Amino acid sequence: MKTLIAAALMSLALAAAPAAYAKGCIKGAIVGGVAGHMAGHGVAGAAAGCAVGHHYANRRTQQNQQNQQTQDQGTVRN
Numbered sequence: 001m002k003t004l005i006a007a008a009l010m011s012l013a014l015a016a017a018p019a020a021y022a023k024g025c026i027k028g029a030i031v032g033g034v035a036g037h038m039a040g041h042g043v044a045g046a047a048a049g050c051a052v053g054h055h056y057a058n059r060r061t062q063q064n065q066q067n068q069q070t071q072d073q074g075t076v077r078n
Helices: 002-015 025-039 042-074
Strands: none
Touching: 002 025, 002 042, 025 042
8 A cells, every 4th residue: 555655646746747757757657556566566666667658758759750850851842
């Protein structure tokens, strides 16, 4: 129970972080906290989930930027 409360408090603390850093972190922390809680390591799971979620959000952003550049190069400008 303590780890679940700690994970919830960590999620709330991360929610107050700047949006640029928190992107993907909140969802990952929640999923990681729940999975970690099942394994007996809720806080570690939340921290790892945050890192993984942030990584995937950055990768998604980079892919979207590359797709946008590709689309911009394909259009004809006058």
